[in-house]
Amino acid sequence: MQRPELRGSTLPSRRGPWRAVAAISSTLLVSAGLLAAAPIAASAATIDGAITSVSTDKTSYGYTERVALDFEWAVPDTAEQGDSFALQLPDQLKAVSKATFELPAPDGAAVAKAVWSDKKVEFTLTDYVETHDGVHGTGFLTAQWDHSKITDTTAPLVLDFGGGKVVTVDIGDKPAPPAPCQTNCGPQSPRTERGLYKAGSWTDGEYEGTRDAKNNIHWWVELPGNPQGFNGPITVVDTPNAGMVIECSTLVVQTFPSLVGGTPRTPVDPSRYTLDCNEGGFTLTLDRIGPSEFINVEYKGTITDQRLGAYGNNVKMTIAGTTTEKTVTRKRTAAGGNGDGYQSVSVGDLVWLDTDRDGIQTVGEAGIPGVTVKLTGPEGTAVTDVTGKPVAPVKTNAYGLYSFVNLPILPAGQHYTVTIDRAASADALRGLVPTVAGAGDDRASDSASWTADSTDLTVNQAKDLTLDFGFVTPRVSVGDYVWLDGDRDGRQGEDESGIEGVTLTLTGPDGAAVTDVAGVPVAPVVTDAEGAYVFENLPVLPEGEHYTVSIDREASATALDRLEPTIAGEGDAERDSSLWAESSVDLTDDGDHDPTLDFGFIEARVSVGDYVWLDADRDGRQGDDESGIEGVTLTLTGPDGAAVTDVAGEPVAPVVTDAEGAYVFENLPVLPEGEHYTVSIDREASATALFGVEPTTAGEGDLEGDSSTWTVESGDLPHDGDHDPTLDFGFAALELPTLPLPEEPQPTVTPAVTPAGTHLASTGAEVALPLGAAALLLLLGAAAVLIRRRGVITED
CATH class of the missing domain: 1.20.5 (Single alpha-helices involved in coiled-coils or other helix-helix interfaces)
Structure with missing residues (x-):
C-alpha cells in the first residue's frame, strides 16, 4: 500500500541528463568519423548505490514497536529492463511482511517490482527505464525488531543499511511478563450465541497474498446462532470488492453444535440450502438455523490486482425480513513507494566547411567551431528542458558539433527549430556563406541554410541529428564564349560555331592580377572545342568593382588567323560581342556568374573591282557621260599568278561585267602587306564585247579614275572589308x-560617136x-x- 503523502513525489535526477549528453556526443562523434561505434551488452545487472537515502519514522521505539522505513532511490540512465537494486535490512530488523509490491509511476505503470529474500528486498526494473531517463523514486516498508539479534537495549542501536546509509535509534527495554492470575482463574464457560461475523486472512502468511498465483486470500462468514435458532429461509449474499474474485470450487458450508474450541465441523446437508456462485459473488439460501447450531461459510479468493494492497468483502444476511450487513477489508502491511522519470528528445548536429561545395557532408570536410546556434519550439516559442531550465544557445565544439539535449517530447506535427545566430557567429563564419541546401535525398548528410526544423520527436530518446549547416567560401565566375560570327551580325546564332584555342586572360579592378579563393593565381584559359571558356573560383567583389577578360592576341594568333572581331554591342549582352576585352557586371554574391563576356569573330575578306568602260574622249579618264562595256570577262590570280580560293574554300571563277560595265571579285582572303591580287581581261572570252575597240591610254591621273591595259594589280588588302575599286579598264573605238x-x-566634152564602138564618158570618179x-x-x-x-x- 502506498502512503498518500508519498504518492507521486519525485527526486531530482542525479545522473539522468548525463546519459543523454554522453549518448548524443558519442553519436555525433561516430557520425563525424571520430569514434568507432561499439555494441552495447544487453544483460541484467545489479546496480550498486541505487538506494540514496534511508530514514526511520522515529528515533526512539518501544521494545515491540514496529519501525516505518522510508528510502529514496535513483538509477543511471544506462539502466535497462531487468536490472535490479536492493535494500538490505540491518541485522537488528526483519520484515513484517514479505509481500511483493511495486513502485509505480504517476500514470500507474510499474517502474520496479519488489521481492523479498530473507532480510533483503530486491527491486527489478521494468521496461519503464527503456522509455524514460532520470528514473528515480521513493519507497517505504514496515520492519520489526529481530530480538534474536538485539542483545543490549541500553545503548543506541546503529542501523547500517550499507553504502554509508546509517541511522541511530533507541529501543526500550523488554516489558515485564504479566502478573499471575489471582482470582477467577478457572476455566470460563463457553459462549452459547454469536452474531453475524465476517473475516479474512492471507493464505500465504507473511507474503500477504503475493506468493501464490491463485487462492491467496481466505474469507469466511459466521452466521448468527443461539439456543433458540432461526427460522428460514435465511439468505446470505457475499460480494467481493474490486481486485479479487471468488474461487467457487473452494466454497464450503459447515455446521457445528458448540462454540467450544476444537468442536468438529461437518458439511451441511446440501438438501438444506441452495447456492448460486460465480467469481463476482455468491447467494446462499438456508432452510433454517437450528437451536444451538452454528454455521460457517468459507471460501478462498484469488487476488487479480496486486497493486491495491487492500481487499474488501461485503456480506448481507436476511432473516425474517431483517437484513444485517458486514464489510471487512484485509490490508497488507504498509510497503510501497513510487517511481518517476522523464522522457526527452534531442537535436543536433554539425556545422561544417563544404570544401567540394556539393551540399553533402563528405569524409575529410572539417567542422567549424564557435558557431552559435539557438533553439525555439513550435511557433518560435522559447524552450524549457525536462528539468525546468530554459534552453540556452550553444556553440559548436572543436569538431563543429552541437546538440540540444533533455528537450520535452512534442506531439506529432510539432517541431523544434535550430537557427544560427548570425551576429554571434560573425567571427566564426567570417568570409563564408551557406552551401547549397537540400542536396541529395538524405537529411543526415545534406545542409540547411541558417535555420532548420526537426522531424517528429514523439518518443523518449528520439534524436534528430540531421540539422546540419554547411558553409563555403563565396566564389563567382565569368565567361563564356568565343565564336565565329558566320552571318557577321554581331549576334550569336544557333548554327554558328565556337572557336577553339583562343587564349584569354583575367585581371581584377585597376588591372590587378587575380588570386582565386584557394589562394592560387588565376592563369589564362583557352577555349575548348566548343569555343567555351570560364574563369572559376574567383573571389566576390564589392559592388562597383569588376573583372576584365581580355583575349591574348599573340597567344591566340593561330586560332584567330585571318579572323577579326565582329560588330560589338549588337543587342542584349547575353548574345552580343565585345572587342578584344570586356568587363564583368557586379559579382557580389556567392555563385554569381557573368556569362556575357563573349567575343565574336568573322573571317576577314576583301574584294577588288570594278569597271570596264568606253573612253569616248580617249583621255584615259572615266568621264561622267562615258558608259560601261557589258560582257567583258575578267579573271583573278593571286601572288605569283596562283589561282585564288575564296574564304569559303571555293575556287574564284572569272566574272563578266554587267550592263553598267561593273564587276567585282568578293569574299577574297586578306593578303599580307606587299602581296596583291591581279585582275586580267580574258581577251578571247571578251572578243565580241570588245570588237572595234582598243585599250585607252593607261595611268592618266589618280587610280580612282584612270585605266589599266588588259591587266592590273590591286593595292594592299590586309584587313577585313578592304576593297580596291581602282582596277578599271577603259577602251576607245578604233580610229x-x-x-x-x-x-x-571638170566640164566634159562629149566626143563624137565614132563608128569604131560605144565607150562610157570619163568622169574622173x-x-x-x-x-x-x-x-x-x-x-x-x-x-x-x-x-x-x-x-x-x-x-x-
Missing part, C-alpha cells in the same frame, strides 16, 4: 584611216566612189556597236 576628198568635177562607199560602211558599223553597248538601240 579609221583618213580618206582624201573627191576633186571638183572611177576610184573615188568605191573608196568613199567603203569608209561610210565602216563608220556606220562602229557607230552601231557603240550604240548597242550603251543600250540605246531601239526597235520601232
Whole structure:
C-alpha cells in the first residue's frame, strides 16, 4: 500500500541528463568519423548505490514497536529492463511482511517490482527505464525488531543499511511478563450465541497474498446462532470488492453444535440450502438455523490486482425480513513507494566547411567551431528542458558539433527549430556563406541554410541529428564564349560555331592580377572545342568593382588567323560581342556568374573591282557621260599568278561585267602587306564585247579614275572589308584611216560617136566612189556597236 503523502513525489535526477549528453556526443562523434561505434551488452545487472537515502519514522521505539522505513532511490540512465537494486535490512530488523509490491509511476505503470529474500528486498526494473531517463523514486516498508539479534537495549542501536546509509535509534527495554492470575482463574464457560461475523486472512502468511498465483486470500462468514435458532429461509449474499474474485470450487458450508474450541465441523446437508456462485459473488439460501447450531461459510479468493494492497468483502444476511450487513477489508502491511522519470528528445548536429561545395557532408570536410546556434519550439516559442531550465544557445565544439539535449517530447506535427545566430557567429563564419541546401535525398548528410526544423520527436530518446549547416567560401565566375560570327551580325546564332584555342586572360579592378579563393593565381584559359571558356573560383567583389577578360592576341594568333572581331554591342549582352576585352557586371554574391563576356569573330575578306568602260574622249579618264562595256570577262590570280580560293574554300571563277560595265571579285582572303591580287581581261572570252575597240591610254591621273591595259594589280588588302575599286579598264573605238576628198568635177566634152564602138564618158570618179562607199560602211558599223553597248538601240 502506498502512503498518500508519498504518492507521486519525485527526486531530482542525479545522473539522468548525463546519459543523454554522453549518448548524443558519442553519436555525433561516430557520425563525424571520430569514434568507432561499439555494441552495447544487453544483460541484467545489479546496480550498486541505487538506494540514496534511508530514514526511520522515529528515533526512539518501544521494545515491540514496529519501525516505518522510508528510502529514496535513483538509477543511471544506462539502466535497462531487468536490472535490479536492493535494500538490505540491518541485522537488528526483519520484515513484517514479505509481500511483493511495486513502485509505480504517476500514470500507474510499474517502474520496479519488489521481492523479498530473507532480510533483503530486491527491486527489478521494468521496461519503464527503456522509455524514460532520470528514473528515480521513493519507497517505504514496515520492519520489526529481530530480538534474536538485539542483545543490549541500553545503548543506541546503529542501523547500517550499507553504502554509508546509517541511522541511530533507541529501543526500550523488554516489558515485564504479566502478573499471575489471582482470582477467577478457572476455566470460563463457553459462549452459547454469536452474531453475524465476517473475516479474512492471507493464505500465504507473511507474503500477504503475493506468493501464490491463485487462492491467496481466505474469507469466511459466521452466521448468527443461539439456543433458540432461526427460522428460514435465511439468505446470505457475499460480494467481493474490486481486485479479487471468488474461487467457487473452494466454497464450503459447515455446521457445528458448540462454540467450544476444537468442536468438529461437518458439511451441511446440501438438501438444506441452495447456492448460486460465480467469481463476482455468491447467494446462499438456508432452510433454517437450528437451536444451538452454528454455521460457517468459507471460501478462498484469488487476488487479480496486486497493486491495491487492500481487499474488501461485503456480506448481507436476511432473516425474517431483517437484513444485517458486514464489510471487512484485509490490508497488507504498509510497503510501497513510487517511481518517476522523464522522457526527452534531442537535436543536433554539425556545422561544417563544404570544401567540394556539393551540399553533402563528405569524409575529410572539417567542422567549424564557435558557431552559435539557438533553439525555439513550435511557433518560435522559447524552450524549457525536462528539468525546468530554459534552453540556452550553444556553440559548436572543436569538431563543429552541437546538440540540444533533455528537450520535452512534442506531439506529432510539432517541431523544434535550430537557427544560427548570425551576429554571434560573425567571427566564426567570417568570409563564408551557406552551401547549397537540400542536396541529395538524405537529411543526415545534406545542409540547411541558417535555420532548420526537426522531424517528429514523439518518443523518449528520439534524436534528430540531421540539422546540419554547411558553409563555403563565396566564389563567382565569368565567361563564356568565343565564336565565329558566320552571318557577321554581331549576334550569336544557333548554327554558328565556337572557336577553339583562343587564349584569354583575367585581371581584377585597376588591372590587378587575380588570386582565386584557394589562394592560387588565376592563369589564362583557352577555349575548348566548343569555343567555351570560364574563369572559376574567383573571389566576390564589392559592388562597383569588376573583372576584365581580355583575349591574348599573340597567344591566340593561330586560332584567330585571318579572323577579326565582329560588330560589338549588337543587342542584349547575353548574345552580343565585345572587342578584344570586356568587363564583368557586379559579382557580389556567392555563385554569381557573368556569362556575357563573349567575343565574336568573322573571317576577314576583301574584294577588288570594278569597271570596264568606253573612253569616248580617249583621255584615259572615266568621264561622267562615258558608259560601261557589258560582257567583258575578267579573271583573278593571286601572288605569283596562283589561282585564288575564296574564304569559303571555293575556287574564284572569272566574272563578266554587267550592263553598267561593273564587276567585282568578293569574299577574297586578306593578303599580307606587299602581296596583291591581279585582275586580267580574258581577251578571247571578251572578243565580241570588245570588237572595234582598243585599250585607252593607261595611268592618266589618280587610280580612282584612270585605266589599266588588259591587266592590273590591286593595292594592299590586309584587313577585313578592304576593297580596291581602282582596277578599271577603259577602251576607245578604233580610229579609221583618213580618206582624201573627191576633186571638183571638170566640164566634159562629149566626143563624137565614132563608128569604131560605144565607150562610157570619163568622169574622173572611177576610184573615188568605191573608196568613199567603203569608209561610210565602216563608220556606220562602229557607230552601231557603240550604240548597242550603251543600250540605246531601239526597235520601232
